[in-house]
Amino acid sequence: MQNIEEYKGVFVFAQQVDNKVSGIAYELLGKAKDLAEPLNAQVTAVLIGSDVKGLCDKLAEYGADRVIVVDDPELKEYRTEPYAHALASVINEYKPEIMLVGATAIGRDLGPTVSARVATGLTADCTVLNIGDFPLQPIPGKEDEQKHNQLLMTRPAFGGNTIATIACPNNRPQMATVRPGVMQKIDPVKGAKAEIIEYNPGFTPNNKYVEIKEVVKKVSDIKDIMDAKILVSGGRGVGSPENFKILEELADAIGGQVSCSRAVVDSGWKPKEMQVGQTGKTVRPNVYFAIGISGAIQHVAGMEESDIIIAINKDEDAPIFDVAEYGVVGDLNKVVPELTKQILAAKEAKGA
Amino acid sequence: MKVIVCIKQVPDTKGGVKFNPDGTLDRGAMLAIMNPDDKAGLEAALRLKDQYGAEVTVLTMGLPKADAVLREALAMGADKAILVTDRVLGGADTWATSSTIAGALRNLEYDLIITGRQAIDGDTAQVGPQIAEHLNIPVISYAQEIKIDGDKVIVKRQYDDRYHMLEVKMPCLITALSELNDPRYMTPGGIFDAVAADITTWGRADLKDVDDANLGLAGSPTKIAKASDKVRKGAGEKVVPDTPEDAVKYIIGKLDEKHVI
Numbered sequence: 001m002q003n004i005e006e007y008k009g010v011f012v013f014a015q016q017v018d019n020k021v022s023g024i025a026y027e028l029l030g031k032a033k034d035l036a037e038p039l040n041a042q043v044t045a046v047l048i049g050s051d052v053k054g055l056c057d058k059l060a061e062y063g064a065d066r067v068i069v070v071d072d073p074e075l076k077e078y079r080t081e082p083y084a085h086a087l088a089s090v091i092n093e094y095k096p097e098i099m100l101v102g103a104t105a106i107g108r109d110l111g112p113t114v115s116a117r118v119a120t121g122l123t124a125d126c127t128v129l130n131i132g133d134f135p136l137q138p139i140p141g142k143e144d145e146q147k148h149n150q151l152l153m154t155r156p157a158f159g160g161n162t163i164a165t166i167a168c169p170n171n172r173p174q175m176a177t178v179r180p181g182v183m184q185k186i187d188p189v190k191g192a193k194a195e196i197i198e199y200n201p202g203f204t205p206n207n208k209y210v211e212i213k214e215v216v217k218k219v220s221d222i223k224d225i226m227d228a229k230i231l232v233s234g235g236r237g238v239g240s241p242e243n244f245k246i247l248e249e250l251a252d253a254i255g256g257q258v259s260c261s262r263a264v265v266d267s268g269w270k271p272k273e274m275q276v277g278q279t280g281k282t283v284r285p286n287v288y289f290a291i292g293i294s295g296a297i298q299h300v301a302g303m304e305e306s307d308i309i310i311a312i313n314k315d316e317d318a319p320i321f322d323v324a325e326y327g328v329v330g331d332l333n334k335v336v337p338e339l340t341k342q343i344l345a346a347k348e349a350k351g352a
Numbered sequence: 353m354k355v356i357v358c359i360k361q362v363p364d365t366k367g368g369v370k371f372n373p374d375g376t377l378d379r380g381a382m383l384a385i386m387n388p389d390d391k392a393g394l395e396a397a398l399r400l401k402d403q404y405g406a407e408v409t410v411l412t413m414g415l416p417k418a419d420a421v422l423r424e425a426l427a428m429g430a431d432k433a434i435l436v437t438d439r440v441l442g443g444a445d446t447w448a449t450s451s452t453i454a455g456a457l458r459n460l461e462y463d464l465i466i467t468g469r470q471a472i473d474g475d476t477a478q479v480g481p482q483i484a485e486h487l488n489i490p491v492i493s494y495a496q497e498i499k500i501d502g503d504k505v506i507v508k509r510q511y512d513d514r515y516h517m518l519e520v521k522m523p524c525l526i527t528a529l530s531e532l533n534d535p536r537y538m539t540p541g542g543i544f545d546a547v548a549a550d551i552t553t554w555g556r557a558d559l560k561d562v563d564d565a566n567l568g569l570a571g572s573p574t575k576i577a578k579a580s581d582k583v584r585k586g587a588g589e590k591v592v593p594d595t596p597e598d599a600v601k602y603i604i605g606k607l608d609e610k611h612v613i
């Protein structure tokens with residue numbers, strides 16, 4: 001049986017790919033700092049890879065007090081087994097109270113394997129994390145059984161239709177995978193330094209080591225929609241891949257980027273990396289234009305945290321109007337080009 | 353070659369989501385279906401049957417009524433079906449579910465275990481990898497293509513900006529994406545036979561090498577503190593302008609008000 005009192009500190013799996021830290025690692029560090037405060041705990045980044053020590057300073061700038069580096073040639077390209085061995089060994093050796101992993105393709109593969117290996121619970125795809133009590137309210141007569149300083153993990157389920165808050169009161173670490181694009185990174189503190197610990201549990205290939213025969217990378221020059229301040233997003237209502245031109249012109253005029261709904265990706269009009277929603281990316285820009293998007297619940301789950309949502313749709317009853325601050329019922333083919341024209345005119349007037 | 357496919361009966365959330373007047377989910381009105389990723393996993397297994405003569409067993413854990421998805425799988429072409437059902441297994445989280453299914457799988461011979469990547473009710477994608485961990489076999493998640501080469505399996509695995517061609521010696525566990533294939537339909541003869549087919553039913557006592565402490569609600573490390581149907585943020589303004597110019601005037605006004613332009 002675990003002595004859960006031994007488990008201290010908030011740990012973050014600092015995902016890197018090709019020796020470049022993934023954005024999710026910084027987001028998790030930002031959240032870890034929030035969680036560490038009421039616990040009066042340290043924030044530790046766990047960096048796993050080959051020849052990755054150079055990345056420690058960046059992690060320090062984004063909030064890591066300490067970095068545990070597992071550096072080994074076996075860890076060059078992500079594979080479940082050596083990575084699971086690395087992270088599980090770190091957990092067993094350093095005993096974190098909380099272990100956060102990004103809900104990326106890598107994290108959603110690594111997290112379950114590691115949680116099963118260290119025999120703890122794992123809550124998938126969290127969108128909110130807090131420190132609080134479990135149960136939330138004390139049970140009358142059993143007040144002393146309520147546990148404090150627990151990680152409360154909130155996640156959507158049923159395709160975003162329900163929401164559950166989950167705790168892991170009797171096992172450590174409390175593990176969660178966290179949706180990319182939801183947590184806020186801190187402004188980097190230039191020159192910040194972290195304590196660096198090098199740790200290598202040893203890697204001996206066994207039956208679980210999968211051999212990588214080939215790695216094929218897709219080359220893309222599309223900027224990440226998760227970084228955009230303004231998104232001009234199109235749905236099936238845009239009508240054709242060619243017609244996305246009017247959205248691109250609006251995006252150029254207003255300084256934004258184009259994104260899209262799942263229907264657009266399924267029709268082959270736009271690549272998957274531009275997709276917003278449950279099976280795409282979660283975005284929270286300052287302004288989200290939903291143009292010709294009906295607003296299926298799976299789409300809304302990926303964009304409802306945007307500061308301002310402006311919907312343009314000819315269907316007055318489209319569910320997108322239920323989440324939009326400003327809804328315009330109208331023909332996007334007329335409204336969007338006119339909007340672009342007026343924005344350009346306004347910019348010119350200001351510049352003059 | 354023996355292939356086991358783990359499947360789950362789920363409420364249909366894609367398109368078929370129904371709401372009560374108060375905005376909560378109307379679960380009773382939703383159809384129970386075979387989870388789509390699992391169905392793709394089953395199709396992949398049936399193709400191995402077509403190609404290599406693999407024997408395909410389907411296994412599910414659930415309420416007694418979950419035998420419906422097993423019969424559907426038999427009607428599609430699976431050879432054997434096992435239902436794991438017991439009151440003490442209810443309320444399981446992914447740890448307890450994977451412990452249960454691993455306990456059932458220990459009774460069986462297999463070269464390959466296929467699960468769906470994730471179920472559309474929980475969306476966790478955790479049970480497949482956790483089963484592999486309990487059985488101490490390798491896992492390859494997000495399979496897009498599956499090929500067999502002697503005692504090895506070759507899988508195309510997709511993530512983010514790249515894919516990997518991976519090779520591993522069997523036994524291993526693969527999680528399938530619904531993008532993997534288009535599942536076949538049940539055949540009329542298959543449906544006829546499936547209705548009458550024997551389904552093996554296992555309870556707690558049939559699980560091998562599993563501690564009671566790892567089963568059901570009590571054996572679940574994660575506990576639900578609160579669950580509710582999602583309350584959507586309320587609708588804002590909706591205008592129906594007479595002309596595109598009026599529409600644009602309205603939008604520009606709002607963008608200006610919010611200092612976007």
